[in-house]
Amino acid sequence: MGSSSGQSGGSYDLSFKILLIGDSGVGKSCLLLSFISSSVEDLAPTIGVDFKIKLLTVGGKRLKLTIWDTAGQERFRTLTNSYYRGAQGIILVYDVTRRETFTNLCDVWAKEVELYSTNKDCVKMLVGNKVDRESERVVSREEGMALAKELGCLFVECSAKTRENVEQCFEELALKIMEVPSLLEEGSNLKRNILKQKTENQAPPRGGCCS
Amino acid sequence: MDNPLSQDPDSTWSRFFRNAELEKMVDQDLSRLYPEHGSYFQTPGCQGMLRRILLLWCLRHPEYGYRQGMHELLAPLLYVLHVDIERLYEVRKLYDDQFTDKFDGLSFQENDNTYSFDFKKFLDSIEDDLGSQGNSKKVRSLNELEPEIQNIILLTDAYGAEGELGIVLSEKFMEHDAYCMLDALMSGAHGSVAMVDFFTPSPPAGSCSGLPPVIEASAAFYHLLFVVDSSLHCHLIELGVEPQYFALRWLRVLFGREFSLQDLLIIWDEIFVADNTKLVNSAEDDLGSSFKILSSPRGALISAMAVSMILYIRSSLLATENATSCLQRLLNFPENINLRKIIEKAKSLQVLALDVNVSSSSFPFNGAYNHSKSVVPRSLNLPLDPVSPKTPLSVVPDSYWEEKWRVVHKAEEQKQGSLEKQNSSRRKGWSEKVRLRLSRTESDPSSSRVENGKGDHRLSMRRSLLEDLSRQLGLDEQGEKVGSHEVSSQKDQNSVEAQVEGHDGVSEEFTCTAEERCPSGNVVSDENSSTFSDPTSAASGTNDQENDSEKSSVASNLFIDENDDHSYNNVEDSPLPVSIPPDGVCPNSPDKNDSTGKAEAGLKDRKLLPGKFQWFWKFGRSSVNYETSEKGGGTHEVAESADGEINKRNEIDSSTADVSLSSSSSSKGEVVDQNVMGTLKNLGQSMLEHIQVLESTFQQDRGQGSLENFSKNVLVGKGQVTALTALKELRKISNLLSEM
Numbered sequence: 001m002g003s004s005s006g007q008s009g010g011s012y013d014l015s016f017k018i019l020l021i022g023d024s025g026v027g028k029s030c031l032l033l034s035f036i037s038s039s040v041e042d043l044a045p046t047i048g049v050d051f052k053i054k055l056l057t058v059g060g061k062r063l064k065l066t067i068w069d070t071a072g073q074e075r076f077r078t079l080t081n082s083y084y085r086g087a088q089g090i091i092l093v094y095d096v097t098r099r100e101t102f103t104n105l106c107d108v109w110a111k112e113v114e115l116y117s118t119n120k121d122c123v124k125m126l127v128g129n130k131v132d133r134e135s136e137r138v139v140s141r142e143e144g145m146a147l148a149k150e151l152g153c154l155f156v157e158c159s160a161k162t163r164e165n166v167e168q169c170f171e172e173l174a175l176k177i178m179e180v181p182s183l184l185e186e187g188s189n190l191k192r193n194i195l196k197q198k199t200e201n202q203a204p205p206r207g208g209c210c211s
Numbered sequence: 212m213d214n215p216l217s218q219d220p221d222s223t224w225s226r227f228f229r230n231a232e233l234e235k236m237v238d239q240d241l242s243r244l245y246p247e248h249g250s251y252f253q254t255p256g257c258q259g260m261l262r263r264i265l266l267l268w269c270l271r272h273p274e275y276g277y278r279q280g281m282h283e284l285l286a287p288l289l290y291v292l293h294v295d296i297e298r299l300y301e302v303r304k305l306y307d308d309q310f311t312d313k314f315d316g317l318s319f320q321e322n323d324n325t326y327s328f329d330f331k332k333f334l335d336s337i338e339d340d341l342g343s344q345g346n347s348k349k350v351r352s353l354n355e356l357e358p359e360i361q362n363i364i365l366l367t368d369a370y371g372a373e374g375e376l377g378i379v380l381s382e383k384f385m386e387h388d389a390y391c392m393l394d395a396l397m398s399g400a401h402g403s404v405a406m407v408d409f410f411t412p413s414p415p416a417g418s419c420s421g422l423p424p425v426i427e428a429s430a431a432f433y434h435l436l437f438v439v440d441s442s443l444h445c446h447l448i449e450l451g452v453e454p455q456y457f458a459l460r461w462l463r464v465l466f467g468r469e470f471s472l473q474d475l476l477i478i479w480d481e482i483f484v485a486d487n488t489k490l491v492n493s494a495e496d497d498l499g500s501s502f503k504i505l506s507s508p509r510g511a512l513i514s515a516m517a518v519s520m521i522l523y524i525r526s527s528l529l530a531t532e533n534a535t536s537c538l539q540r541l542l543n544f545p546e547n548i549n550l551r552k553i554i555e556k557a558k559s560l561q562v563l564a565l566d567v568n569v570s571s572s573s574f575p576f577n578g579a580y581n582h583s584k585s586v587v588p589r590s591l592n593l594p595l596d597p598v599s600p601k602t603p604l605s606v607v608p609d610s611y612w613e614e615k616w617r618v619v620h621k622a623e624e625q626k627q628g629s630l631e632k633q634n635s636s637r638r639k640g641w642s643e644k645v646r647l648r649l650s651r652t653e654s655d656p657s658s659s660r661v662e663n664g665k666g667d668h669r670l671s672m673r674r675s676l677l678e679d680l681s682r683q684l685g686l687d688e689q690g691e692k693v694g695s696h697e698v699s700s701q702k703d704q705n706s707v708e709a710q711v712e713g714h715d716g717v718s719e720e721f722t723c724t725a726e727e728r729c730p731s732g733n734v735v736s737d738e739n740s741s742t743f744s745d746p747t748s749a750a751s752g753t754n755d756q757e758n759d760s761e762k763s764s765v766a767s768n769l770f771i772d773e774n775d776d777h778s779y780n781n782v783e784d785s786p787l788p789v790s791i792p793p794d795g796v797c798p799n800s801p802d803k804n805d806s807t808g809k810a811e812a813g814l815k816d817r818k819l820l821p822g823k824f825q826w827f828w829k830f831g832r833s834s835v836n837y838e839t840s841e842k843g844g845g846t847h848e849v850a851e852s853a854d855g856e857i858n859k860r861n862e863i864d865s866s867t868a869d870v871s872l873s874s875s876s877s878s879k880g881e882v883v884d885q886n887v888m889g890t891l892k893n894l895g896q897s898m899l900e901h902i903q904v905l906e907s908t909f910q911q912d913r914g915q916g917s918l919e920n921f922s923k924n925v926l927v928g929k930g931q932v933t934a935l936t937a938l939k940e941l942r943k944i945s946n947l948l949s950e951m
Contacts, residue, residue: 024279025239042246045239047280047468048459050542053535066535073279082453 012055012064014187016177017086018170021109022093023101024072027129030160031093032069035170040161046071049083058174063187065174084116088183089123089173092153094144096128097136102143110151121183123176125154127169132159230270233277237265240282245472252286257293261285264390268397275397278410280463284396287467287475289389299380302363306356402487403507409462424503429458431502432514435564439518443525450534457541461517469520469544478516481554485509490565505564515560519553520544898945902938 020028029043029050036052051068070083084090092109094101105126113124126148128139141157148155154176158165177183215224241261245252252258264285269277356364363380399405408424422430433454437444447454460468465482467475487509504510521528524540531537 024236025243042243044243044246044283044468045279047283047463049456051535051538053539071279082456 012062014061014178014184015064015066016088016174016183016187018065018067018089018091018173019084019087020067020069020091020093021113022072023095023098023104023109026072026093026095026098026101027160028072028093029069031091031127031129031158031166031169032067034160034163034166035067038163040163054170056171056174058171059178061178063174065170067170081116084113085118086186087117087119087122088177088186089125090117091125091127091169091173092151093127093129094139095130096139096144096157097130097133099138102128102139102147106147106151119183119186121180123154123173123180123183124151125156125169125173125176126151127155128157129160131157131164132162230266233269234262234266236277237262237269237282240279241265244282244286251290257289260289260386260389264289264386264393267390268393272397272407275407275410278463280460281397281410283464283467284406285389285393287472287479288392288396289385290472291476292385292389292392296380296382296385299363302360306360306364399487402509403489403503404487404510404513406463406465409459425459425462426455427502428462428504428510428514429454431504432458432517434502435505435514435560435567436518436521438567439560439563440522440525443521443529446529447537450531450537452534452537452541456538458517460542461520462513465513466516466520470548470550471546474548474550477550478554481558482509482512482516485512485561505567508561508565511564512557512561515564516553516557518560518564519557522556523548523553894945894948896945898941898948902942902945 020032022028024045029046030040032052033043034040036054046069049068049070051066054065054067056063056065068083068087090113092105092113094105096102126144128141128144131137144157145155147153154172156165156169156172158169160166177187214222217224219225241258242253244258244261252261261282265277265282268281269275397405397407399408409428410425412423414421414423414427433444433447436447466478470478485508487507489506490508502514504514521541524545527540528537531540
């Protein structure tokens with residue numbers, strides 16, 4: 001399964017929406033930044049939502065991943081509903097050096113996914129971040145795998161800082177999504193519709209408009 | 212008793228654990244505060260202060276607790292205090308002798324050196340400044356100093372001008388001051404904008420919108436955007452870009468993430484200078500039907516700021532084709548910006564924002580509510596799906612927004628034939644033709660949508676006016692004309708009822724006109740389809756700022772009704788040899804005579820009010836003379852309601868501008884007072900302008916038409932002639948008016 005990421009043009013075959021959730025400070029934004037731009041830096045806490053778009057090629061298909069990143073505190077839901085809507089993949093992130101972020105995943109976040117995710121087939125993935133700080137680790141790999149099994153998720157441990165497993169994490173998720181026929185269809189639907197929209201939009205934007 | 216394992220939430224231990232949790236949360240965010248400004252905000256002294264202030268505030272407000280973003284509201288406040296004190300410190304070093312307390316010989320030098328901050332980096336400019344004055348250290352008297360430095364010295368004089376206030380600038384009080392400032396900012400200090408609202412996920416008690424305040428506020432500025440630049444608003448709505456996605460961040464940290472700290476301070480200055488007291492706008496507020504954020508000048512400025520920011524990246528946003536790319540631009544506000552421009556725009560919009568709230572206070576709140584809600588069914592598919600505007604609008608609950616779309620879609624549907632189920636029985640034949648036409652001419656349906664939008668905007672106003680109507684009229688109009696008022700309000704009731712029933716009729720009506728114009732439009736555009744694209748956008752581009760406010764005044768004024776809408780659209784679609792105006796106008800001209808007589812009596816005095824209203828409105832908008840419009844506050848509201856009435860009438864009578872215009876002119880002779888004269892003059896002028904626009908369109912039409920295809924044009928010709936004669940009449944009238 002040769003896979004390489006590339007920024008080539010704006011064309012792609014499939015498009016997926018992926019969410020990052022988990023407690024504040026587990027490194028969701030860093031994970032995303034590390035994946036998108038290969039850079040590692042300190043980030044201010046996310047407020048509300050942010051998202052990034054990444055084009056990459058996985059399994060011979062050109063993919064466009066729209067990855068949404070929420071503030072860990074957004075479980076105080078101002079946005080929750082609309083945020084979960086139509087996601088094909090959800091990444092649940094915890095910090096291997098902070099046990100409460102791990103327990104919150106099954107106590108809080110998994111329930112929230114259950115509650116808000118509109119997509120039954122949606123692929124979930126459990127990600128233990130900050131494995132570079134091996135000495136501070138409090139959540140073992142085995143525990144992570146057990147929880148992943150319990151929640152029916154994929155599992156990977158990674159480090160946004162060293163970029164270890166970061167790309168694999170997103171690629172594996174994308175591959176899994178492509179294995180699910182309904183999700184695959186959603187992803188390619190979007191493509192078609194965007195094209196359709198484009199042709200529509202070639203007509204001028206409405207002038208003057210209402211008011 | 213105090214068992215660490217106790218489940219009692221009030222036990223000392225559980226409080227201890229809760230506080231530990233809070234501390235951890237605060238620390239975690241503080242350690243990530245402005246990582247790029249590292250040296251200052253990450254110093255232990257600064258972190259300590261921020262931490263103490265935040266923890267104290269959170270403990271004193273357990274109902275809110277700590278929410279991410281609060282620390283970024285505090286940090287700039289502390290920073291400003293710091294800069295001031297550092298400045299004082301520098302000045303004191305230079306003019307040491309001036310600071311000596313002559314009264315009791317106590318030197319005022321004991322500095323509280325608890326904090327050691329690294330200011331140096333942030334004060335380069337100030338230091339340079341002082342460096343140049345370095346040699347003039349010995350000054351004999353205070354009066355020889357620069358006023359600014361005098362102020363600094365006086366402010367710190369324990370027994371100085373401030374008397375018992377004593378020291379204003381002091382490191383000793385900095386933390387205290389920062390706390391108080393944060394508290395005031397959070398609670399709004401009894402004003403209307405309380406930042407803490409933006410952090411609460413639940414609607415405040417007494418909110419009728421049932422929305423979290425931050426969502427309500429984003430709906431408010433989307434509404435403002437709609438008034439200011441409806442085409443951009445349409446674009447965002449069509450893409451399914453919900454305002455809260457970006458507004459949440461904009462509002463929670465008060466734009467802190469969108470601008471550099473230096474720019475932010477300037478913006479905050481503007482915002483905090485604006486008065487935060489809630490404007491009393493009559494009974495509407497009790498009904499809670501207006502946007503809370505817009506009810507104070509400060510809140511209005513905040514919304515205006517947001518709109519100004521959106522407008523700043525307008526072209527970039529209009530170029531986007533899907534929600535994600537659009538949001539991406541909104542969430543990554545450009546760095547090299549012309550801050551002055553944004554602020555000035557915001558300030559000019561502030562006036563409008565307050566105005567909007569006045570008018571939208573009679574606007575059913577569902578409108579705004581569903582505004583955000585109505586996006587939901589579409590954004591369900593947000594980045595993934597066809598965000599087509601034709602998706603299931605019927606799902607949305609009954610509301611302003613739905614109405615708007617429903618009408619739009621009815622018109623569109625029929626043209627596009629995309630949802631033929633509902634009207635499959637009717638006019639299949641032409642809908643096919645139309646589809647053909649539409650596939651090439653996007654601008655046309657959108658212009659019709661535009662009209663619908665206007666119509667509907669009014670429609671909802673009207674609907675809500677229903678409730679306020681008699682009350683408002685009763686209260687406000689008394690002084691003016693009591694007799695006629697009774698008549699009119701009675702008529703209102705009738706017309707309002709008719710309006711509500713006939714609500715569907717309105718769209719029906721519209722579809723009729725659409726139908727009427729189709730054959731000819733179809734024919735012509737077939738030849739012309741290629742010419743649409745560019746000029747429209749160009750026109751809308753140039754028009755947007757001024758014309759939009761103009762247009763919105765037109766819309767809410769209805770005075771210059773459908774015809775003018777046509778004219779506007781025509782201007783924008785100018786290359787299209789539009790046969791719409793003739794079609795739109797000519798059916799009216801017969802109407803004119805009938806309904807003029809009919810409507811005259813009832814409309815007579817009411818017509819004046821909208822006139823006045825328009826006048827005020829215009830001036831208020833251009834903020835040339837806002838006082839006038841305020842002064843006219845009373846009339847303003849009356850006018851507004853009267854406005855609504857007439858609208859109703861017009862819809863019901865299915866008469867258009869001609870009616871109101873001619874009847875207004877007929878009323879002119881009867882009620883004469885100075886104010887009215889001025890108003891009429893103004894009105895005449897604006898009518899003239901509009902007529903000119905119409906005429907020029909016609910001229911263009913003709914020219915192009917004959918070039919394109921003469922025989923087709925003949926079909927249209929008849930209507931044109933009638934329309935032109937009608938126009939001439941109008942011209943005469945407006946000449947009369949402006950000569951008065």
